[in-house]
Amino acid sequence: MESVSLTAAAIISFSEELEDKSSVFYDELADRWVENKEAFQTFSKEGGKNKTWVVRTYQETISDALEATFSFEGLNLEDYSVETTLAEDASYAEALEMAIALEEKVCEFYLEVAKRSESLLATIPGAFRRVAKRRNKRKLKLQSMLDKA
Amino acid sequence: MTVLEEPIKEVLHLKNYIDGEWVESEGEIKDVVNPATGKTIAKVPISTEGEINEAVEAAKEAYPDWRRTPPLARARCLFRLKELLEENFEEVSRIQTVEHGKTIDESRGETRRGIEMVEVATGIPSLMMGYNLEDIASGMDEYLIRQPLGVFGIIGPFNFPFMVPLWFAPFAVATGNCIVLKPSSEDPISQVKIVELAEEAGIPPGVWSIVHGGRTVVSGMLDHPDIEGICFVGSTPVGRDVIYRRCGETGKRVIVMCGAKNFALVMPDADLDRTMAACMTSFYGNTGQRCLANANLVIVGEGLSEQEYDAFYKKVVDAFVAAASRIRMGYGLDDTIHMGPLRDARKKQTVLRYIEKGIEEGATLTLDGRQFELVGDLPDTCFVGPTVFEDVTLDMAIAREEIFGPVAGIMKASGLQEAIDMIHQIPFGNAASIFTGSGKWAREFQYSVECGNIGINTGIAAPMAFFPFSGMKDSFFGTLHGQGREAIRFFTESKVVIQRWF
Numbered sequence: 252m253e254s255v256s257l258t259a260a261a262i263i264s265f266s267e268e269l270e271d272k273s274s275v276f277y278d279e280l281a282d283r284w285v286e287n288k289e290a291f292q293t294f295s296k297e298g299g300k301n302k303t304w305v306v307r308t309y310q311e312t313i314s315d316a317l318e319a320t321f322s323f324e325g326l327n328l329e330d331y332s333v334e335t336t337l338a339e340d341a342s343y344a345e346a347l348e349m350a351i352a353l354e355e356k357v358c359e360f361y362l363e364v365a366k367r368s369e370s371l372l373a374t375i376p377g378a379f380r381r382v383a384k385r386r387n388k389r390k391l392k393l394q395s396m397l398d399k400a
Numbered sequence: 401m402t403v404l405e406e407p408i409k410e411v412l413h414l415k416n417y418i419d420g421e422w423v424e425s426e427g428e429i430k431d432v433v434n435p436a437t438g439k440t441i442a443k444v445p446i447s448t449e450g451e452i453n454e455a456v457e458a459a460k461e462a463y464p465d466w467r468r469t470p471p472l473a474r475a476r477c478l479f480r481l482k483e484l485l486e487e488n489f490e491e492v493s494r495i496q497t498v499e500h501g502k503t504i505d506e507s508r509g510e511t512r513r514g515i516e517m518v519e520v521a522t523g524i525p526s527l528m529m530g531y532n533l534e535d536i537a538s539g540m541d542e543y544l545i546r547q548p549l550g551v552f553g554i555i556g557p558f559n560f561p562f563m564v565p566l567w568f569a570p571f572a573v574a575t576g577n578c579i580v581l582k583p584s585s586e587d588p589i590s591q592v593k594i595v596e597l598a599e600e601a602g603i604p605p606g607v608w609s610i611v612h613g614g615r616t617v618v619s620g621m622l623d624h625p626d627i628e629g630i631c632f633v634g635s636t637p638v639g640r641d642v643i644y645r646r647c648g649e650t651g652k653r654v655i656v657m658c659g660a661k662n663f664a665l666v667m668p669d670a671d672l673d674r675t676m677a678a679c680m681t682s683f684y685g686n687t688g689q690r691c692l693a694n695a696n697l698v699i700v701g702e703g704l705s706e707q708e709y710d711a712f713y714k715k716v717v718d719a720f721v722a723a724a725s726r727i728r729m730g731y732g733l734d735d736t737i738h739m740g741p742l743r744d745a746r747k748k749q750t751v752l753r754y755i756e757k758g759i760e761e762g763a764t765l766t767l768d769g770r771q772f773e774l775v776g777d778l779p780d781t782c783f784v785g786p787t788v789f790e791d792v793t794l795d796m797a798i799a800r801e802e803i804f805g806p807v808a809g810i811m812k813a814s815g816l817q818e819a820i821d822m823i824h825q826i827p828f829g830n831a832a833s834i835f836t837g838s839g840k841w842a843r844e845f846q847y848s849v850e851c852g853n854i855g856i857n858t859g860i861a862a863p864m865a866f867f868p869f870s871g872m873k874d875s876f877f878g879t880l881h882g883q884g885r886e887a888i889r890f891f892t893e894s895k896v897v898i899q900r901w902f
Contacts, residue, residue, distance in 0.1 A: 256726050260505045260735035264402045310489060313505065314512040314862075321505070321681060322726070322738065370674045 420605020462606025682859025
C-alpha cells in the first residue's frame, strides 16, 4: 500500500484486520499445541476485546475528534502487515517466535498511530496505547513460554 | 484500501409514516441520487396538502395520550431508540454516505452527534422539572410546571440528513409533544430509518410522523392551526423571509437556523500544525456544506513588523495550500477518501459560479478546485476540489456570501481588533474561531465577536447536545435554540401555580 494521508476510518479498519488475523492465528496455535491451549485461546479472545475497545472509542469520539479530513500523514500500512500463516511442519518454538514477531509488529503499529493522533482528544491515543500495552504483555508471556520450551 | 459495502441494494420506494402506518403518497415521485456514483437509490414522494393535514390530524389525536404518558415511560422509549441506533450505527452511517455523499468518517461522526441528542433527551424526568418556593406570602406556595404544547413541525436540511432533525425531535417527543417531520427530499432515507427504529422502540402511532415533500408540505405546516411551532434549518432567505415571517403571522413558536459565513483567525502564536489540521476539517469537511464550516481564513499580524508578518503570512498560506492539496476525493464509502462530492450537480454549478466570480472580483486563485483527481471510476458531476483564494477583501461576494462548498478565502489583518471588525461587517453570525496560544487574545475574541458559536483552537464550534446550538444576526431567527435546556423550554409552556389552603 502506498504511503498516503490515511483517514481515521482506514486506520480503524486496519486495526480490526490485525486483531482478526491475530485471533485466527492464536486459534490455530491452540489447536496444534493443546498443552498451551488455554493461553492461546485467551490471546485469541483478547483480539475480540481489543477490536471492540478500539472501535467503540472511535465511534464514541468521532464527532469531536476525528471529523472529516483528519489524516494520519505519511503512514504506510504495508510496514505493519503481519505474517500469520504457520508452516505445516513448524515447531512449537518456531510458532512462538512467529507470535513474538507478530506482537512486536502490532505493538509498533498501535504506538505509531497513538503518536500520530496526539492532536486528537486524549481518549483516541489512549485507546491505541492501551491495546499496545496489552499486546506488549502478551509478547513477554510468549517470550517466557519460549524460554521454557 | 477498503471500499465498504453499500447499505442499499435496490431502489427504495419511500412512503410517508402517518399514524403508525407506512402509507403511499399520491404526490409526484422524485429520484434520490447517490451524488458520488450518479445511481438512483430511492424514489421519494412529494406529498400533497391533504397528506400533511392527515399527519397533523393524527399527531393531534395522539397528543393527549402521549402527554399523559409519564416522562419516565417516554424516556424509556428514547432509551430503546438510543440502543437501536447504536445497534444500527454502521448501517445508518453508510446510508448517509450514499444519500448525501459525505465520507464514512463524516457520516459516523454525524451518527454519533445524532445519537447524543437522543441520549440527552432520555434525561427528561430531570430536564423537564419545574421549581417551587414555599411561603411566597404567609401560608402560600408557588411552583412552576413545564407542560408540552401539542404538535410541532420539523423541517430538515440536506447537509446533515440524519443529525439535524434530531436537534429537535427527541426533545419534542420527550417533553410529551408529537412531531411531524419533513426530511430533505434530496436525502430522506436516514430519517426513514430513524422512524423505523422509533416504531420498534415503542413510540406510539402519531407521535413521530414523517411526510416527505417540498414547498406544499412546508406551507401546510406553516399554515396549519394545529401546529404549535416550527423548527427549520436551511438557507437565510427561506428561513427569514418565509418561515420566520409566516410563523410570526400565525403565532407559532419558531427556531430558524440559517446560513453562515464563518471566519477563522490565525494569530502569530498559533500551533500551526494543529491549526492546519483543524482548518482542513473546518473548511473542507462535509465538502464545505455545513453552517459551522469556516470559509474565511484571516491571518492576523498582531504585534508583528511588516517583514515578520509577510513571513508569517507565507508560512500559513503554504501550509494551508499544502494540506488542502493532499485531500483525496472520491466515494465516501472508500475509507481512504477525505472529501466526497457536493450533494448535487446544481450545487456544483453554484460553487463554480462563485469561483469564477472570485476571479472576476480580483482575488488570486491559489488552488483551483475545478481541476481535481478522483480516486476510482466515478462521474465528476458533483465533485469540486478544495479551492483557495488569496487577496480576498470584504467587498467581494466570495467573502460575504455563503458558498456552501469547499472554497476558502484568505484575508489579511494587521491586528486582532481589525480582524474582529471584519467579522462584524458580514451579515451572518453563526460561528467564528481563533487559533492562538494567548488567553488574552482568546478572551477578547470570545467577548467581542457577535457570533453564536465560538471556537478557540477548534475549527468547528459545534455545541454538544446538552448545550444550545446558538447563532446570531442573519444566521438565526427566533429566541430559544435547538438542543439542551433551551430545546426543553422551546417545547414546553411554563405554567405557574400559586396555592393557598383554607
